Amino acid sequence: MSKKWKHRPPAVFRLDQDHLIVDSVTKTRVSSERQAQIKSEPEFEALAITVDDSARSSRRGVRWAILFWCALGGLLLLAIGVAVNDLLTDLLARNQELGWLGLAFATLAVVSLLVIAVRETTGLMRLAKVEKLRQRAAEMIVSDNRIEARAFVHELLALTRKMPHLARGRADLEGHLGEIIDGSDMVRLAERELMTPLDQRARKLISVAATRVSVVTAVSPRAVIDILFVFGTALTLVRRLAFLYGARPGTLSLARLVRQVVMHLAVTGGLAASDSLIQQMLGHGIAAKLSVRLGEGVLNGLLTARFGLAAVDLIRPVPFAALPRPTLSDLMSEVLRSFGDAEEQQGSESSLAITEVQ
Amino acid sequence: MADLFEQLRLAAQALVEFGAHLFNPTIRLGVTGLSNAGKTVFITALVHSLVRGGRLPVFESLATGRIARAYLAPQPDDAVSRFDYENHISNLVGKRCWPTSTRQISELRVVIEYQSLSGYQHTLTLDVVDYPGEWLLDLPLLTKSYEVWATESIRLSRQRPRVDLAKDWHLHLATLNPESTEDEQEALTAARLFTEYLRACRDKNYAMSLLPPGRFLMPGDLANTPALTFAPIEPSTEGPPPTGSLWAMMRRRYESYRAVVVRPFFRDHFARLDRQIVLVDTLAAINAGPDALLDLEHALEQVLNCFQTGRKTLLSALVRPRIDRILLAATKADHLHHTSHDRLETILNRLVQGATAKAELAGAHVDVVALAAVRATREAMVRRGRQQLPCVLGVPFAGEAIAGEIFDGDTEAAIFPGDLPDDPTELFRSDKSAFRGLATASWQNADFRFLRVRPPVLELTENGVAALPHIRLDRALQFLIGDQLV
Numbered sequence: 001m002s003k004k005w006k007h008r009p010p011a012v013f014r015l016d017q018d019h020l021i022v023d024s025v026t027k028t029r030v031s032s033e034r035q036a037q038i039k040s041e042p043e044f045e046a047l048a049i050t051v052d053d054s055a056r057s058s059r060r061g062v063r064w065a066i067l068f069w070c071a072l073g074g075l076l077l078l079a080i081g082v083a084v085n086d087l088l089t090d091l092l093a094r095n096q097e098l099g100w101l102g103l104a105f106a107t108l109a110v111v112s113l114l115v116i117a118v119r120e121t122t123g124l125m126r127l128a129k130v131e132k133l134r135q136r137a138a139e140m141i142v143s144d145n146r147i148e149a150r151a152f153v154h155e156l157l158a159l160t161r162k163m164p165h166l167a168r169g170r171a172d173l174e175g176h177l178g179e180i181i182d183g184s185d186m187v188r189l190a191e192r193e194l195m196t197p198l199d200q201r202a203r204k205l206i207s208v209a210a211t212r213v214s215v216v217t218a219v220s221p222r223a224v225i226d227i228l229f230v231f232g233t234a235l236t237l238v239r240r241l242a243f244l245y246g247a248r249p250g251t252l253s254l255a256r257l258v259r260q261v262v263m264h265l266a267v268t269g270g271l272a273a274s275d276s277l278i279q280q281m282l283g284h285g286i287a288a289k290l291s292v293r294l295g296e297g298v299l300n301g302l303l304t305a306r307f308g309l310a311a312v313d314l315i316r317p318v319p320f321a322a323l324p325r326p327t328l329s330d331l332m333s334e335v336l337r338s339f340g341d342a343e344e345q346q347g348s349e350s351s352l353a354i355t356e357v358q
Numbered sequence: 359m360a361d362l363f364e365q366l367r368l369a370a371q372a373l374v375e376f377g378a379h380l381f382n383p384t385i386r387l388g389v390t391g392l393s394n395a396g397k398t399v400f401i402t403a404l405v406h407s408l409v410r411g412g413r414l415p416v417f418e419s420l421a422t423g424r425i426a427r428a429y430l431a432p433q434p435d436d437a438v439s440r441f442d443y444e445n446h447i448s449n450l451v452g453k454r455c456w457p458t459s460t461r462q463i464s465e466l467r468v469v470i471e472y473q474s475l476s477g478y479q480h481t482l483t484l485d486v487v488d489y490p491g492e493w494l495l496d497l498p499l500l501t502k503s504y505e506v507w508a509t510e511s512i513r514l515s516r517q518r519p520r521v522d523l524a525k526d527w528h529l530h531l532a533t534l535n536p537e538s539t540e541d542e543q544e545a546l547t548a549a550r551l552f553t554e555y556l557r558a559c560r561d562k563n564y565a566m567s568l569l570p571p572g573r574f575l576m577p578g579d580l581a582n583t584p585a586l587t588f589a590p591i592e593p594s595t596e597g598p599p600p601t602g603s604l605w606a607m608m609r610r611r612y613e614s615y616r617a618v619v620v621r622p623f624f625r626d627h628f629a630r631l632d633r634q635i636v637l638v639d640t641l642a643a644i645n646a647g648p649d650a651l652l653d654l655e656h657a658l659e660q661v662l663n664c665f666q667t668g669r670k671t672l673l674s675a676l677v678r679p680r681i682d683r684i685l686l687a688a689t690k691a692d693h694l695h696h697t698s699h700d701r702l703e704t705i706l707n708r709l710v711q712g713a714t715a716k717a718e719l720a721g722a723h724v725d726v727v728a729l730a731a732v733r734a735t736r737e738a739m740v741r742r743g744r745q746q747l748p749c750v751l752g753v754p755f756a757g758e759a760i761a762g763e764i765f766d767g768d769t770e771a772a773i774f775p776g777d778l779p780d781d782p783t784e785l786f787r788s789d790k791s792a793f794r795g796l797a798t799a800s801w802q803n804a805d806f807r808f809l810r811v812r813p814p815v816l817e818l819t820e821n822g823v824a825a826l827p828h829i830r831l832d833r834a835l836q837f838l839i840g841d842q843l844v
Contacts, residue, residue, distance in 0.1 A: 004779070004781075004784055004791065005777070005779035005780060005781065005784055006777060007776065007777045007779070007805065008745070008747070008774070008776065008777050009761070009776055009803075009805065010760050010761050010773075010774060010775050010776040010804070010805075010806060010807040011742075011747060011749075011760075011761050011773075011774040012760045012761045012763050012771050012772070012773050012774070013740055013742075013749070013771060013772040013774075014763065014769055014770075014771045015751070015769070015770045015771055015772065016769060016770075146696075146700075172415075176415050179415070180696045180699070180829050180830065181415070181416060181830075181833075182830070182833065185416045185833055185836075188416070189415055189416060192418065192421070192422065196422075322418065324475070
C-alpha cells in the first residue's frame with residue numbers, strides 16, 4: 001500500500017539496548033519542517049512600522065542635483081587633497097621635522113575619519129537590524145512558526161547581551177528556550193521578559209523630558225530659548241531611547257532615526273489626533289485660560305511626549321503585543337502632576353531651568 | 359411544551375446568576391471531552407498549577423506574579439461530590455498511575471486572588487466540573503425523538519466495523535415485533551445485548567466514539583432502573599405507536615431517560631458555561647483506524663452543536679449565557695514529538711471544522727492546541743543508519759505493543775509512532791489508500807502506534823510539592839482565563 005505522504009512506520013528502541021545513539025533533542029537542529037498555520041490571533045493587530053522612502057529612488061532619469069553635489073564634493077575633496085599635499089611639501093621643504101609632524105597629523109586625521117566612518121556604518125546597520133527584528137517579530141506572531149521564533153529570540157538575546165539589568169530576564173528566557181512553546185507565544189514571552197524593564201525606563205525618560213520642556217516653556221523669558229530647548233531635548237530623548245533599546249546610534253544613524261520619527265509622526269498623527277490629541281488640546285485650552293504660558297508649556301510637553309512615543313515605536317526591537325503600549329494620556333497625566341508641583345515653586349524652578357538651558 | 363418550560367427555567371437561572379456575578383466574578387469552565395480524553399488529568403493539572411504554582415511561562419498573570427494566591431473553596435452545589443484533587447495528585451505522583459475512568463459528577467471551585475494591571479485587588483472564581491465522558495453523548499439526544507434515535511442507531515450499527523460487533527443484538531432485534539404487547543423480559547434482553555454491543559465498540563481496537571446513550575456504558579446510580587432498560591427497535595409504521603405495545607414502552611422509557619437524566623445534566627452543568635475546552639483524544643482514534651476517526655468526527659459534531667457559542671452581549675448574559683472562547687485541545691500530545699504537533703493540530707482542526715466555523719461566525723474566539731496536561735515523556739532524536747527518527751522517551755504500560763515489542767511496564771523505550779501526514783485529509787480516506795489501524799490490521803503492521811505511557815517520575819521542589827511537567831497547559835490557561843485576569 002502506498003502513502004501519499006512521507007510515512008515511516010512505527011519503530012521502537014528499548015533503552016536497555018546499547019547499539020543506539022540517543023541525543024538530547026534540544027541540541028538537535030531540525031533542518032526543515034513544513035509549517036501548518038491554522039490559527040490566527042484575533043486579539044493582536046500586527047503593527048509593522050515601515051518608513052517608506054522608496055519614492056525618491058524610484059524616480060527615473062538622470063538626477064542632476066545629486067550629480068551636482070557629487071561633482072562638487074569631488075572637487076572639494078581634490079582641493080583639500082591638493083592643499084594638504086602642498087602644505088606637506090611646503091613644510092618638508094622648510095624643515096624636515098615639521099614636515100614629518102604634518103604627515104603624522106594628516107595620517108591621524110585619515111585614520112580617525114576611517115574609524116568614524118566604520119562606526120557610523122555599524123550604527124546604521126544596527127538600526128536596520130533592529131527594524132528588521134521588529135518586522136520579523138510581527139510576522140511571527142501571525143505565522144506562529146516555532147523554529148523561526150527560536151532564532152529570533154537568540155538574536156534578541158544577542159542584542160540585549162550588554163544590558164546588565166536584563167540579566168534575570170535573559171536567564172529566564174534562555175531557560176524557556178528548551179521548552180515546547182509555540183512561535184507567537186515565544187515572541188510574546190521574549191517581549192515580556194526583556195522589554196518590561198526597558199519600557200519602564202523609556203516611560204520615565206519621556207515623561208522627564210516632557211516635564212522639562214513644559215516647565216522651561218512656561219517660565220522662559222524668550223521664545224528663542226524655548227525653541228532651542230525643545231529641539232535639544234527631543235534630540236537627546238531620541239538618542240537616549242535608542243541607546244536604551246540597544247540600537248546605539250552614531251551621528252548619522254541618529255539623524256536618520258530622527259527623520260524617521262518625524263515621518264512616523266506625520267503618518268500616525270492623523271490617527272492619534274482623533275482620540276488623544278483632541279482631549280489633550282481641550283486640556284491645553286483650559287490650561288491656557290488659566291495662564292497663556294502654562295498652556296504653551298503643556299502643549300510643548302505634549303509634543304515632546306508624542307515625539308518620544310513615536311521614537312519608541314521605531315526603535316523597540318519587538319512590536320507591542322504582550323505589553324500595553326504606553327499612551328499619551330498616561331504620560332501626560334504624570335507630566336501634569338509634576339508640572340503642578342513645579343508651578344507651586346515656580347521661583348526656584350525657573351532659575352534652575354534657565355541654568356539648564358545655558 | 360416541556361422545552362419551553364425548560365428554556366424559561368434556564369433564563370431565570372441565568373438572570374439570578376447574572377446578579378450574583380456582578381459582585382463576585384465567576385467563570386464556569388466547561389471541560390468537555392468524550393471518555394478517555396483526559397478530563398480528570400486536565401482538571402487535576404490545572405488546579406495543581408494554579409494552587410501550587412506551576413511553571414507556566416506563557417500564562418501571563420501567573421508568570422509575572424500578579425496572581426497573589428489561588429485556593430480551593432467550598433463548591434456551590436452541596437448535592438454534588440467534590441472533585442478529589444488530592445487523591446488524584448497523590449496517585450499521579452506517588453503511584454505513577456493515571457486516574458481511573460470517572461464514574462460520577464464532581465465539582466471544584468478555585469478562587470484566584472490577583473492584582474489587575476491597573477493595580478486593583480480582585481478575585482476571580484473558577485468553577486470546574488468533572489463527569490464521565492460517556493454522558494456527554496447524551497446531549498444530542500435532547501433534540502431527538504425516540505424514532506429518530508432508534509433509526510439512526512440501527513443504521514449506524516449496520517456499518518463497518520460495527521456490524522460484526524452487533525451480531526448478537528441484531529439477531530435478537532430481528533425477533534422483535536414493535537407492535538406486540540409490551541414484555542419486560544424482551545426489553546431487558548434487548549437492553550443487555552445493546553449495551554454489550556456498545557461496550558464492544560468502545561474497545562481500543564475499534565475506538566468508536568458515537569455510542570449514545572451514555573448511561574448504558576456508565577450507569578452511575580441509575581443501574582437497573584427502567585429508565586435504562588430500553589433499546590432501539592425499528593418503528594414499523596409512521597405515526598404514534600399502538601398503546602400497550604413494546605414500541606410504546608421503549609418510547610416511554612426513552613422519554614423518561616431524557617427527562618430524568620439528560621435534561622438535568624445539561625441544565626446543571628452545560629447550559630451556563632462561560633468558557634469551554636474540548637479535549638479530544640485524537641491519537642486513540644488514529645490508533646484504531648479511519649473508521650474510528652470518522653466516528654469521532656460525527657460524535658464531536660453532534661456534541662458541539664449542543665452548546666451556545668458566540669459573542670457575549672448584555673442580553674445574552676441576562677437570558678442565555680454563551681460561550682465566547684472555545685479551546686480545542688488534542689490531548690496526549692506528549693505521545694509524539696513536538697515537530698509533529700502542528701500536524702496533530704491540523705488533524706483536530708479537520709475533525710471539528712464544522713463546529714468551529716459556526717462558533718467563529720457567531721463571534722466566539724476559537725483556538726486549536728496540541729496539549730499534554732501532564733507530560734509523561736521526554737523527547738529524543740534517534741539516529742538509525744542515515745535515518746533520523748524523532749522519538750519520545752517514556753515507560754509504556756504493561757501489555758502495550760509496538761513493532762514486534764511487547765512491554766512489561768518497567769522498561770523505558772524510545773518510541774517512534776509513525777509519521778503523520780501534512781494534509782489531514784489523507785487520514786480520512788476510506789478507499790484503498792486508507793491507513794491501517796488496529797481495526798483492520800494486527801499491531802505489528804498498523805501504520806501508527808501511539809502507546810499509553812506511565813506518568814513521569816517527578817522531582818519534589820523545596821516545599822515538598824511536585825511541579826507537573828506539561829505541554830502548552832500555560833497557553834491553554836492564557837487563552838481560557840487570561841483575558842479575565844487583566
